[in-house]
Amino acid sequence: MSKSKTKSIVLFIIAAIALVVLPHVLQQFGNAWVRIADVALLYCLLALGLNIVVGYAGLLDLGYVAFFAIGAYLYALLSSPHLTDTFPAIKAMFPGGLHTPLLVVIPLSLGLAALFGVLLGAPTLKLRGDYLAIVTLGFGEIIRVFMNTLDHPINITNGAKGLDAIDPVHFWGLNLGKPLKFGDYTVSSVTLYYYLFLMFVIGALVISHRLQNSRVGRGWMAIREDEIAAKAMGINTRNMKLLAFGMGASFGGVSGAMFASFQSAITPESFNLMESVMIVAMVVLGGIGHLPGVILGAVLLSALPEVLRYVAGPLQTMTDGRLDASILRQLFIAGAMISVMLLRPRGLWPAPDHGKSLQTKS
Amino acid sequence: MEIFLQQIINGLVLGSMYALVALGYTMVYGIINLINFAHGEVLMVGALTSWTAIGLMRDGMPGAPGWVILLLATIIACVVAAALNYTIEKVAYRPLRNSPKLAPLITAIGMSILLQTLAMIIWKPTNKSYPTLLPSDSIIVGGAAISPTQIMILVVTAVSLAILTYLVNYTKLGRAMRATAENPRVAALMGVKPDMVISATFIIGAVLAAIAGVMQASNYGIAQHSMGFLPGLKAFTAAVFGGIGNLPGAVVGGLLLGLIEVIGSGYLGTLTGDILGSQHSDIFAFAILILMLTVRPSGLLGERVADRA
Numbered sequence: 001m002s003k004s005k006t007k008s009i010v011l012f013i014i015a016a017i018a019l020v021v022l023p024h025v026l027q028q029f030g031n032a033w034v035r036i037a038d039v040a041l042l043y044c045l046l047a048l049g050l051n052i053v054v055g056y057a058g059l060l061d062l063g064y065v066a067f068f069a070i071g072a073y074l075y076a077l078l079s080s081p082h083l084t085d086t087f088p089a090i091k092a093m094f095p096g097g098l099h100t101p102l103l104v105v106i107p108l109s110l111g112l113a114a115l116f117g118v119l120l121g122a123p124t125l126k127l128r129g130d131y132l133a134i135v136t137l138g139f140g141e142i143i144r145v146f147m148n149t150l151d152h153p154i155n156i157t158n159g160a161k162g163l164d165a166i167d168p169v170h171f172w173g174l175n176l177g178k179p180l181k182f183g184d185y186t187v188s189s190v191t192l193y194y195y196l197f198l199m200f201v202i203g204a205l206v207i208s209h210r211l212q213n214s215r216v217g218r219g220w221m222a223i224r225e226d227e228i229a230a231k232a233m234g235i236n237t238r239n240m241k242l243l244a245f246g247m248g249a250s251f252g253g254v255s256g257a258m259f260a261s262f263q264s265a266i267t268p269e270s271f272n273l274m275e276s277v278m279i280v281a282m283v284v285l286g287g288i289g290h291l292p293g294v295i296l297g298a299v300l301l302s303a304l305p306e307v308l309r310y311v312a313g314p315l316q317t318m319t320d321g322r323l324d325a326s327i328l329r330q331l332f333i334a335g336a337m338i339s340v341m342l343l344r345p346r347g348l349w350p351a352p353d354h355g356k357s358l359q360t361k362s
Numbered sequence: 363m364e365i366f367l368q369q370i371i372n373g374l375v376l377g378s379m380y381a382l383v384a385l386g387y388t389m390v391y392g393i394i395n396l397i398n399f400a401h402g403e404v405l406m407v408g409a410l411t412s413w414t415a416i417g418l419m420r421d422g423m424p425g426a427p428g429w430v431i432l433l434l435a436t437i438i439a440c441v442v443a444a445a446l447n448y449t450i451e452k453v454a455y456r457p458l459r460n461s462p463k464l465a466p467l468i469t470a471i472g473m474s475i476l477l478q479t480l481a482m483i484i485w486k487p488t489n490k491s492y493p494t495l496l497p498s499d500s501i502i503v504g505g506a507a508i509s510p511t512q513i514m515i516l517v518v519t520a521v522s523l524a525i526l527t528y529l530v531n532y533t534k535l536g537r538a539m540r541a542t543a544e545n546p547r548v549a550a551l552m553g554v555k556p557d558m559v560i561s562a563t564f565i566i567g568a569v570l571a572a573i574a575g576v577m578q579a580s581n582y583g584i585a586q587h588s589m590g591f592l593p594g595l596k597a598f599t600a601a602v603f604g605g606i607g608n609l610p611g612a613v614v615g616g617l618l619l620g621l622i623e624v625i626g627s628g629y630l631g632t633l634t635g636d637i638l639g640s641q642h643s644d645i646f647a648f649a650i651l652i653l654m655l656t657v658r659p660s661g662l663l664g665e666r667v668a669d670r671a
Contacts, residue, residue, distance in 0.1 A: 060464070123656040129463075130397055134602045135655055137595075138648030145645045273595070277471050284464045323483065330479040337472030338454055345461030 019198060023191040034190040038262060040303040041197035042255050047282040047298035048204040048291070049251025054280065055289035056217060057244035058224030060133040062276050063120070063140025067249040069147060069271035070116055071109040071256025073157060076266055078105055079167035086155050102171045105257055113253020114246040121245030125238055128227075140276050147268035162267030169196060169261045176261075193262055200258065201295075204251055208291055211247070220244055221289075278302075278333075285340050287347030296349050301336065305329040364505030369628050370621065371503075375512045375581065377620020378519035382574040383597030384604070384612035385526065386567030392543040392607035393563050394459065399470035400450055401571055402594015403477035404443050408572025409579040409589060410485050412439035413492055420493075428495030432580070439572040446477075447568030448561055456557070481587040489586045492579040515577045522573060523613060526566070530609060535562055543607070596623075596647070603651055605664020614662060623647050 026033040046068060053061045077083055078100040084091040090098070124135050151159030168177025168189070176196060180187040211217045219240045222230035231237050260266050282301045287293020309325040340348060383405060390398045412435040419431050454469040496514060500507035530536035541549035542559045550556050578593060579585040596619060604615025627643030654662065 054464075060467075123652060126659045127655055128659075130391070130395075130606065131602060131655055131659060131661075133397065134599060135652050138599070138645075138651055142645040142648055145642060149641050280464075281468055281471060284468045288462070288464060327479055327482055330475055334472045334476035334479060338469050338476065341461075341465045341469045341472070342454070342457055345458055345465040 023194040024187075027188055027191055031188050031190050034188065034194060036303050036306045038190055038193050038197055039306070040299050041194065041201050042259055042262070043279070043282060043302040044201045044295050044298040045197070045204055045255040045258075046252055046279050047286070047294045048201070048208050049248045049255065050279050051248075051283050051289065051291070051294045052208065052211070052220075052251070053244050053248035054283055055294065056212065056220040056224065057241060058220075059241065059244060060129065060280075061136045061245075061248070062133045062273070062280065063136035063138070063143070064248070064252055064279050065271045065273075065275040066120075066140040066143035067113040067117060067252030068256040068259065068275070069143055069268075070113050071253035071258075072260040072266050072271070073147060073163070073256075074109045074112055074253070075105050075257035075260040076163040076166045077156075078108070079261070080163050080165050082158055082163050082165075099167055099170075102169050106254060109253040109257040110250045111253075113256070114250040117245040117247075117249025118242050120249075121242045125241055137273065137276070140271075140273060144268050144271050144273075147271065157268070160268060162265060162269075163260075164265035166260050166264045166266070168264065169193070169258075177264075193258075197258060197262075200254060205291060205295075212291070216240070216243065224289075281333075281337055285337060285347060287350040290347070290349060290351035293347050293349035293351070297347070300348075301333060304336075305332050308332055365628070367504055368506040369625050371506055371508050371512065373621035373624035374617065375515050375620070376624055377600075377617035378515055379574045379578055379581075379593065379616075380597045380600045380620050381613045381616025382519060382522060382570045382577075383593055384601040384616045385609060386571050387598050387601040388604070388606055388609060388612040389539075389563050389567055391601070392609075393539065393546075393560055394455070395463070396455060396466050397470065397598065398455075398564075398567070399467070399594075400454075400473035400477060401567065402590035402592075402597070403474050403481075404447050404450075404568050404590070405571040405575035405578070405593060406481060406585075406587060406590030407446055407477060407575075408439040408443040408568075409492075409575035409585045410481060410490075410587070411442045412436060412572075412576045413490055413579065413585045414485075415439065416493060416495070428497075432495040432576070436573060436576045439576055440569045443568040443572035443575075444565040447564045447571075451561060451564040456560075478587055478591075485587060487587055489584055492583050492585045494580065494583060496580070511577075511580050515581060518573060518577065522570060526570070526609070529566070535559070539563060599647060599651055602661055603654065605661025608661070608663050611661060611663035618662075619647055622650055 023034050023037060026037060046064070049067075050061060050064045053059050053064070078098055081097055084094060084097050120136065120139050124132055127135060147157045148160050150157040151161075157163070168175060170176065174180075174192075176192040177189055179189050180192060219230065219235045222233065222235055223237055223240055227237055259270075263270075278301060282297040283294050284297070285301065286295065286297020306329075308328055344350070383401065386401050386404075387398060390396060390401070415435040415438045416431055419426065419434060423431075450473055454473050455466050458466040458469060494511070496510040498509065500509045501513070502508075528536075530539060538549065538554040538559045539562070541552065541554050542556050546556050549559075574593070575590070578589065597616065600615035600619040601612045602615070603619060604611025604613070606612075623643050623646070626646040630642060630646060658664075
């Protein structure tokens with residue numbers, strides 16, 4: 001076994017242990033810190049999904065949050081009292097209320113989001129670059145507006161009020177909404193969610209990594225570099241692009257379902273354009289098309305601003321309330337986006353060989 | 363019929379504001395292929411600057427007529443917005459001109475967030491009522507009411523467009539701009555300074571955006587830090603609708619989008635039996651955009667762009 005391989009295995013084991021222990025350390029400082037880690041993991045999942053569309057296939061998607069919303073609303077509808085309260089027919093079918101198990105919801109949200117991804121992809125196949133960006137952006141807005149207005153004539157989404165009382169994740173007799181007790185030691189609910197999300201992120205990482213080195217992944221990258229040349233090489237660009245949209249969307253759908261159960265209440269405003277933009281920023285900031293970079297970008301842009309909230313208190317009193325936590329957070333995000341791009345235009349941790357063809361051009 | 367005429371007038375007013383902002387997007391895109399996401403924020407800064415200027419001038423010279431104050435405030439707003447957009451280009455876009463295409467897009471988004479946040483710090487995140495400086499009694503034309511502010515908007519848009527057309531088509535700067543849009547390297551060989559042309563483009567775009575900002579604030583009587591976001595988005599849609607990079611396209615796209623939005627929100631409810639209503643006017647515009655782009659992928663007046671040089 002070569003030395004570098006041993007080193008990477010050791011590193012891997014250390015990272016794995018660190019990830020497992022992390023929530024227990026954070027838990028000591030309060031559950032709010034574990035929540036930050038949970039949300040960061042959800043963003044990792046979203047960023048990995050978008051990375052398939054933007055990073056691998058090179059299709060700029062500014063409405064990605066729509067798939068997140070679809071997953072979230074699907075889970076919320078299937079696991080909250082809203083449908084049974086609104087429709088007597090459903091109430092009659094499920095007298096005990098709708099409590100769809102996780103193992104049903106996950107494939108459903110995955111499938112529905114993928115379907116919408118393909119639906120979005122189909123009419124936009126001919127578009128390139130910025131035209132695609134505006135159409136995806138419009139799609140995201142359309143979904144959000146429908147979440148807002150589908151409370152009449154039939155109340156499906158409950159409009160701007162959103163849905164609440166969503167069930168926590170429960171499977172195999174384990175309810176993630178309640179803390180788990182081992183003797184004296186309590187594992188809080190957020191820590192349980194942490195492990196669930198971590199598993200999803202690892203799964204997504206493995207899928208992304210395998211895709212990257214597969215025939216499909218190479219096809220996507222060929223399309224990204226030069227669509228016409230890719231077509232000439234016999235790649236079915238239409239199917240490949242639709243596949244990218246569908247796969248990317250499915251990650252978003254699962255992430256959305258997890259988000260709904262984790263938050264236990266959702267409103268359409270959680271899924272605005274700014275969220276889409278943030279996810280794109282995570283992917284690009286970290287290193288587009290490069291998995292460690294994407295994870296880094298997602299953690300950086302989702303967790304660090306939250307951490308800032310906790311140090312913002314003194315600053316707020318110093319500046320007479322003009323600099324409150326949310327403003328500070330926005331300043332940090334904006335500053336990070338601008339400075340990172342200026343200093344490292346290819347991202348914080350770019351793929352080693354990405355952009356070669358671009359360098360020789362111009 | 364009167365209602366329809368009223369809708370047309372409202373649509374044209376809204377559309378002309380979109381057109382002015384869309385021109386800024388399309389000019390920048392035509393020359394450096396960048397979606398300047400911060401453009402809507404330039405509009406917001408213009409509007410808020412004029413609000414501050416109006417407040418100061420009303421205290422400073424109490425007897426001055428409203429239109430003088432509005433004119434002076436607009437000029438101040440244009441100067442501030444131009445300086446701002448010039449700085450943005452120099453700081454955030456110029457160093458990235460040869461970087462991967464998404465990098466300047468991210469700095470543009472960052473700039474947009476930064477400007478909104480700074481506006482929140484400087485002007486406080488509250489709604490500010492924008493004074494009505496022109497007479498407020500409407501003129502009745504064929505049963506439809508049109509206010510002096512709306513007339514002002516239509517006139518100012520027409521004049522701005524005339525000046526811009528002259529500038530782009532008949533001046534040395536305009537020729538340089540068109541040459542740079544066509545091919546920056548060859549233009550540079552012919553003695554055009556691309557950096558100068560790009561700066562000029564950003565300045566012109568900012569002036570148009572600031573005018574639109576002042577008009578929007580006077581029309582709705584309100585100004586606040588996020589007022590640039592939606593018009594920016596709509597104007598960008600309008601620019602794409604008309605074919606991005608194409609100046610007449612931006613104007614046509616802006617006016618059409620304004621008309622579609624107003625007429626759509628006016629009649630959508632009655633046409634669909636209240637299933638869709640005025641709250642869907644935004645997505646009506648987007649849906650039409652998506653439909654049109656599937657038929658004409660390069661926009662209404664856009665030329666078929668050659669695939670990758």
